Amino acid sequence: MSDEVAIRVRGLRKAYGDNVAVAGVDLDVHRGEVFALLGPNGAGKTTTVEILEGYRRRDSGEVLVLGTDPELVFGSRQRNRQARPAPHVVADWRSRVGIVLQGTGEFDELTVAEVVHHFAGFYPAADDPDKVIARVGLTGKAGARTHTLSGGQKRRLDVALGIIGRPELLFLDEPTTGFDPEARREFWELIRDLSAAGTTIVLTTHYLDEAETLADRVGVIAGGRVIEVGTPDSLGNRREALATVTWRTPDGLPESAQSATPTALVTELAARFGGEVPGLTVTRPTLEDIYLRMIGHR
């Protein structure tokens, strides 16, 4: 096991009947990085993540999460019976991995504080529950029954339960779905804090801006395969992509041109207009443009 690699996946496959959900995924996530898995619905994101979390069994391939095969949690139902692990091995691994699932598990009749305190008891080095509640912004709701929380507040509780054990590795499956813009920004701050403290983070998301803001690297998954991995600004050769320059002609009509050398073009335009170019913009393709092109061309 290399200390630099938090997750190593080779040739991961999983099918449900005839439906191949994951068709040979290779993936490396380094320790300490924020890795975002992007992909359309049904691309195999959740299946992949749930295999890494030890919720699903794979059909084939090699998976190591924090140096351990997550399949060990299946114990006696494991394929290789000789490898049946001792219970504390499973518990140790579980206590190092934090999970925020896509769906929420609701404890209707318990309060936020009760649930977080209870879950803290499962972890050997749990964080202070009240501090965690404050960190996810639920202090005002600590005494509220969980069924009275709004969708976004429930999601914060999910995050609180995911980080209460001070995980080395945190999985977040579409964590900000249902958040308003302000809540999303607060959540991003939380992720940056966790990351700064050394937590490795794997998140799946639909939101390109989220991936671009948070992730050190982005993996795009489509049709059960990882089609590209890179930093958000280099994905899909974004850095080398042509820039689009738009301006208005003296008649007031919009005009645009694609250019590999936009500065030269702007200089030329400035000379042509003798100063300010009316309505000038220079843009590179957004991550969203690149992403849509990548998954659209399949």
Next chain:
Amino acid sequence: MTTTTKPATPVAAPSTRRLGPASLALRQGRLEIRQFLRSRESVVFTLGFPIIMVLIFASIFSDEIAPGVSYTQYFITGMIATGLLTVSFQNLGIWIPIERDRGVLKRYRGTPMPKWVWFAGKVIMVLVTGMVMTALLLAVSVTLFDLNLPATGTAWLTFGWVSALGITACTLCGIAISSLARTARSGSAVVTPVALVLQFISGVFFVFTNLPTWMQQVAALFPLKWMCQGLRAVFLPESFGAQEPGGSFELARVALVLGAWCVIGLVLCLTTFRWTTRRDG
């Protein structure tokens, strides 16, 4: 996005001790009981139902079914058995699918909590509610309907082991049957008819020996009939044993059948229990 240098591992955590098995189980049990008490419907339904039934039936029927044995006494023993069935089998068979559907079980599985702790929490909840319910039923029956509490140590001992074995078998079967329900809502549809039919054929509402023979034979395959019979040995006069189908209270057979159901229930739990819903892998 800049790649800033980050420490390789999280900052050292304060040394906290992992909780021992006993405190894990007790915490879980406390949590389950708290959840149970806070859902008012389940408290009223689970604890109130047997008492309401006793109040109704014991007030309507007051005949003697044998010398010195009133129908009321007979019915109350049946209702104690039914109560044990309700708090264990019915309660778990209805609630576990709801928790599974909500993803509560899935969430527990993602923590380092040893799996048995969750089951221990359910068992503690069932045992506590079972004891409370039995105590309430006995209190009502002794004050309003002249039921006599067991007079001898042997009778109390029988009361203890019949209840313990019965509630264990029903708990295991309740956990096992919870896996049959596909969705949260179907739990009660699966469990309620089973419980109701068992009550009718096992000698709760009707004197068992008055039932058709084939019905008696079917009932004898399931635990409730034997729980009722074992409790009759506790609360009815020794002489009534002669009226039972086997000519006595057959306590050895009660122990054998209930023990067998514990084993069957345990095997079913171990082989079929699901932490996630079917559509959820």
